[in-house]
Amino acid sequence: MSFSFVSATRGWALGSNGNLYETADGGTRWTLQPTTGATAATARTTFGAIDFVDASRGWLSTGRELYETSDGGRSWSRVELSPVGRSKSSPVRLGSPSFFSSESGILPATLSDGGAVVFITSDAGRSWSDRNAPIAMGERSRGWWTIPSFYASSPTVWTISADTQLFVTGTAGRTWSRITPPALYGKSDPVWGFAMLTTSIGWLDAAATPCGDGGECAVPVLLSTTDAGRTWKAIRQPAA
Numbered sequence: 001m002s003f004s005f006v007s008a009t010r011g012w013a014l015g016s017n018g019n020l021y022e023t024a025d026g027g028t029r030w031t032l033q034p035t036t037g038a039t040a041a042t043a044r045t046t047f048g049a050i051d052f053v054d055a056s057r058g059w060l061s062t063g064r065e066l067y068e069t070s071d072g073g074r075s076w077s078r079v080e081l082s083p084v085g086r087s088k089s090s091p092v093r094l095g096s097p098s099f100f101s102s103e104s105g106i107l108p109a110t111l112s113d114g115g116a117v118v119f120i121t122s123d124a125g126r127s128w129s130d131r132n133a134p135i136a137m138g139e140r141s142r143g144w145w146t147i148p149s150f151y152a153s154s155p156t157v158w159t160i161s162a163d164t165q166l167f168v169t170g171t172a173g174r175t176w177s178r179i180t181p182p183a184l185y186g187k188s189d190p191v192w193g194f195a196m197l198t199t200s201i202g203w204l205d206a207a208a209t210p211c212g213d214g215g216e217c218a219v220p221v222l223l224s225t226t227d228a229g230r231t232w233k234a235i236r237q238p239a240a
Helices: 037-045
Strands: 002-005 011-014 020-023 049-052 058-061 066-069 077-079 091-094 105-111 116-121 129-132 149-152 158-162 165-169 177-179 191-196 202-210 216-225
Touching: 011 049, 037 058, 058 105, 149 191, 158 191, 165 191
Parallel strands: 002 049
Antiparallel strands: 002 011, 011 020, 049 058, 058 066, 066 077, 091 105, 105 116, 116 129, 149 158, 158 165, 165 177, 191 202, 202 216
């Protein structure tokens, strides 16, 4: 479900059943880590994401809680996140942590009031501040709050998408620009993947091809832009 490598040989893999594996030879052999409260929680919430910065330190999001380790994942401590946002709302759904150095990292979250924020740390997770995201999410029918699709290509360039709403920031969330998606055929969650390398250059994976009889086949198309979404170009994909 989630991979994190700190070198060509050292890495971790987190499974949807909560199992955490470690490799020291580039994935040829894997060692199962002891089950902890943090890893067991990923099996209960069916979500888990890890990010390590070196052989000892890493972070794990279970979707509801954030944990950190200082011993390579053998034990985890819960990180308390304070209520944030305009209404000082508590986070109810956490995304994947992303660290760019041993000190600098980010964590997207959906709040109980439906808003979305991005938590930021510059002191290795000892403290977290927040940036408001430009998308407010609703509550799904089963009562689960969902987080917008989030991708960070650098400490300052992030992208957020929800259905056909696409945004990019080059100022670490202080200001956002809306990206205009191409005309898409898909009517339900047509944007499957969205990432900007810079505020101008990026890619979009979407359901865009209709069936011959007018039905919706959701055939994927991969598109690229070099002008912040003003124009898009289809990328030819392998036949497989």
